[in-house]
Amino acid sequence: MKKEILQALQSVSQIPLEEYMLERPAHAQLGDFALPCFPFARVLRKSPVAIAEEIVASVKHPLIKRAEAVNGYVNLFLNREVIAHTLIQTILQQSASFGSTNEGDGGVVSIDLSSPNIAKPFSMGHLRSTVIGNSIALLLDKNGYTPVKINYIGDWGTQFGKLLTAYRKWGNEEDVRQAPIETLLRLYIRFHEEAEKDSSLNDEGRAAFKALEDGDTDALALWDWFKTESLKEFQRIYDLLGVTFDSYNGEAYYNNKMEPVVQELEDKGLLVESDGAMVVELEEGMPPCLIKKSDGATLYATRDLAAAIDRKNKYDFVKSVYVVGNEQSLHFTQVKEVLGKLGHEWAKTIVHVPFGLILQGGKKMSTRKGKIVLLEKVLKEAIELAKKNIKEKNPTLAHQSEVAEAVGVGAVLFSDLKQHRKHDIEFNLETMLQVEGETGPYVQYANARAHSILRRVGEIDSFTINEVNDHEWETIKLLEQFPQAVKRAADDLDPSIIAKYAIDLAQAFNSFYGNVQVLTDHGNLPYRAALIETVTIVLTESMRLLGMQSPKEM
RNA sequence: GUCUCAGUAGCUCAGCAGGAUAGAGCAACAGCCUUCUAAGCUGUGGGUCGGGGGUUCGAAUCCCUCCUGGGACGCCA
Numbered sequence: 001m002k003k004e005i006l007q008a009l010q011s012v013s014q015i016p017l018e019e020y021m022l023e024r025p026a027h028a029q030l031g032d033f034a035l036p037c038f039p040f041a042r043v044l045r046k047s048p049v050a051i052a053e054e055i056v057a058s059v060k061h062p063l064i065k066r067a068e069a070v071n072g073y074v075n076l077f078l079n080r081e082v083i084a085h086t087l088i089q090t091i092l093q094q095s096a097s098f099g100s101t102n103e104g105d106g107g108v109v110s111i112d113l114s115s116p117n118i119a120k121p122f123s124m125g126h127l128r129s130t131v132i133g134n135s136i137a138l139l140l141d142k143n144g145y146t147p148v149k150i151n152y153i154g155d156w157g158t159q160f161g162k163l164l165t166a167y168r169k170w171g172n173e174e175d176v177r178q179a180p181i182e183t184l185l186r187l188y189i190r191f192h193e194e195a196e197k198d199s200s201l202n203d204e205g206r207a208a209f210k211a212l213e214d215g216d217t218d219a220l221a222l223w224d225w226f227k228t229e230s231l232k233e234f235q236r237i238y239d240l241l242g243v244t245f246d247s248y249n250g251e252a253y254y255n256n257k258m259e260p261v262v263q264e265l266e267d268k269g270l271l272v273e274s275d276g277a278m279v280v281e282l283e284e285g286m287p288p289c290l291i292k293k294s295d296g297a298t299l300y301a302t303r304d305l306a307a308a309i310d311r312k313n314k315y316d317f318v319k320s321v322y323v324v325g326n327e328q329s330l331h332f333t334q335v336k337e338v339l340g341k342l343g344h345e346w347a348k349t350i351v352h353v354p355f356g357l358i359l360q361g362g363k364k365m366s367t368r369k370g371k372i373v374l375l376e377k378v379l380k381e382a383i384e385l386a387k388k389n390i391k392e393k394n395p396t397l398a399h400q401s402e403v404a405e406a407v408g409v410g411a412v413l414f415s416d417l418k419q420h421r422k423h424d425i426e427f428n429l430e431t432m433l434q435v436e437g438e439t440g441p442y443v444q445y446a447n448a449r450a451h452s453i454l455r456r457v458g459e460i461d462s463f464t465i466n467e468v469n470d471h472e473w474e475t476i477k478l479l480e481q482f483p484q485a486v487k488r489a490a491d492d493l494d495p496s497i498i499a500k501y502a503i504d505l506a507q508a509f510n511s512f513y514g515n516v517q518v519l520t521d522h523g524n525l526p527y528r529a530a531l532i533e534t535v536t537i538v539l540t541e542s543m544r545l546l547g548m549q550s551p552k553e554m
Numbered sequence: 555g556u557c558u559c560a561g562u563a564g565c566u567c568a569g570c571a572g573g574a575u576a577g578a579g580c581a582a583c584a585g586c587c588u589u590c591u592a593a594g595c596u597g598u599g600g601g602u603c604g605g606g607g608g609u610u611c612g613a614a615u616c617c618c619u620c621c622u623g624g625g626a627c628g629c630c631a
Binding site: 030115328330362389426428435448504519 | 558565574575580591596625631
């Protein structure tokens with residue numbers, strides 16, 4: 001549509017026009033599109049006002065109803081009825097595939113997301129990675145890519161040496177069976193408390209990890225047990241969130257895949273000794289990448305290198321996305337650099353998608369110090385609140401517990417996804433549980449109301465449009481923008497674009513049905529019903545792309 | 555100290571491929587349930603866009619600089 005308008009303008013303009021020049025005015029009374037003529041003034045040696053007036057006088061196109069010259073702008077008012085009719089037809093016909101593209105042409109994009117650490121509770125921080133990563137996968141899929149979701153479980157590293165040490169010193173089997181994660185977390189916290197006083201504990205922990213890595217059977221058995229118990233707890237949360245994975249290959253999976261990488265680094269002369277550790281030196285200004293500790297045990301970067309190479313071999317990805325907090329930016333830059341030094345061209349296709357931290361009192365939360373908020377508790381609370389709301393607002397509703405779950409989880413998901421990824425978030429339970437205003441339940445409610453009207457209308461087979469009022473037009477303009485929102489969200493790997501879009505559309509629609517009686521106006525009923533149906537299609541699809549459910553009643 | 559992200563209404567944020575009077579939500583206040591679910595709608599008040607320079611016809615948006623805060627900077631992940 002924009003292209004057609006642009007062509008119409010081009011035919012009467014002496015200057016070549018580009019798509020970006022045509023903008024949407026901030027205020028609806030200024031029209032649907034506007035062309036600022038200031039840049040042309042110098043070339044044409046005329047005032048912008050005169051240029052605008054000339055264009056307005058001669059521009060003509062079936063989609064343009066009226067053109068006005070205002071202070072050097074060409075303001076265009078479109079032919080609402082024609083555009084609305086075409087758009088509604090298109091959306092009804094394409095249904096959920098409206099806005100899809102085949103840009104990715106089936107190319108695989110691996111996505112590293114969620115990645116909780118075993119023996120530690122699923123925290124609010126992991127929520128961000130999980131829901132952002134999941135939404136990115138859905139967005140890529142809609143654009144024709146083949147996403148592969150990898151849950152890179154944190155199940156290896158010195159932390160396990162520490163945990164094993166703590167368990168052997170202070171733990172017992174019974175407590176772990178009763179409440180696995182809670183007990184293991186307590187042990188982990190105690191370890192760090194005691195290590196403050198007695199730093200030799202840290203050496204003990206490191207030694208225990210070395211033993212684990214060298215295949216000590218006792219240590220392995222304990223490790224395996226802790227891991228099994230942890231995964232059970234995580235699964236409950238993934239079920240609630242509706243997130244699935246294509247691979248659960250965690251850090252331990254790469255235990256036997258690191259040596260070849262280390263060997264290759266050595267063969268290529270990249271590995272150098274530094275203070276007893278083995279490192280790869282990087283460009284000036286960047287700290288070296290640590291590959292092996294002085295005791296010979298591996299590090300995070302070692303495993304990430306092995307994992308990146310393994311994933312390239314396995315999936316032959318066109319892009320590899322890591323949804324990990326922005327405090328790890330340096331780490332990923334280093335890993336990319338090292339891969340580049342190894343001669344892997346594809347290192348360029350690795351993308352770190354960072355996100356802000358969830359803060360408490362302005363500070364980072366720390367598992368080690370026991371400063372942590374549990375996601376499961378937050379979700380449970382949100383669902384309880386949704387249940388209570390249903391009892392008050394719609395007590396006769398069927399399937400109340402399913403709807404409560406969809407709404408409660410939707411509230412938590414949306415409060416996270418609507419914010420720009422990179423912003424730190426101050427944790428606030430009240431904000432997360434909110435159901436009014438710019439929230440997940442607000443979007444779900446708009447969609448439920450739309451379905452409610454449609455249930456009363458029944459089947460419609462054709463419609464004509466006599467006039468599109470302002471409320472309807474605002475809604476239609478937004479519907480028309482959905483494909484662009486999808487494309488931008490996928491290109492920027494940023495789900496918040498869809499979340500904001502969904503809010504805008506829900507607001508426009510709420511305003512429409514709040515001000516227009518649909519059922520009683522029989523002349524306009526078929527057209528409005530068709531419009532409302534397209535709203536449900538696009539709202540439902542928006543919510544799906546965010547990983548949210550969209551109940552038809554609530 | 556170096557690198558990096560941020561600073562917009564009382565609070566939480568959007569806008570930042572430069573464009574017309576800087577927008578939402580929450581909170582506050584005032585209306586709207588005998589008409590499609592009030593998780594809604596309609597209105598009111600509320601701003602030196604951190605400070606200062608610069609580029610431009612035009613800057614919240616681009617550049618420089620300073621201030622404030624978060625985070626990362628070798629044997630955690």
